[in-house]
Amino acid sequence: MEDARIGFYRSCVSDSRFMGAVLVTNSYGVPVEFKFTEPIVPSKTQRMVYGRVLERFLREDVIRNRLFGEVTQGPSLFVLAPEEFESYQGSGPPEVVALRREDGTRLKAAGLLSRIDEREILLQLAAGEDAARLSFGKMDRRLQEKVVHFMLHLSRSMDLLEPMERLDRALQNLVGESFHLP
Secondary structure, three states, X not given: XXXXXXXXXXXXXXXXXXXXXXXXXXXXXXXXXXXEOOOEOOOHHHHHHHHHXXXXXXXXXXXXXHHHHHOOOOOOEEEEOHHHHOOOOOOOOOEEEEEEEOOOOOOOOOOXXXXXXXXXXXXXXXOOOOOEEEEOOOOOHHHHHHHHHHHHHHHOOOOOOHHHHHHHHHHXXXXXXXXXXX
């Protein structure tokens, strides 16, 4: 798994401009690919025609699907923020999960997991740190186990939550101070 790659995706809005970015890293967290969209500014007519679904359409169908399709370094897994994952309807490969730090929650040892329900677990990626909440969407149990194994393997050589923080800072740098995440 030395050549294992993991992708991270994020979108944002700044002054009615929509953007997104993908960061793919190797198993040590070193970037192997970074792509972003130019700002998309919907016209007044588009806002009227699309109404309340405009933002979702731009974030998912236009930005995310385009970026996923342009990635050339083939991650085994994409990680989305939970708020981006809630509306994700796709299916792999590559597989897509949500990952976030579960503040104040720790399991007894690295590598332990606690199932929340059929689609979510708490996973202790590193000793002495807060556990991570991992959401699987429609993934079956067998595939969930493979993803957990993959993430535990990667967690030995990288902080799996940190690349998303880098991606947030990169987007903020690209669009300026006034942006918000979904």
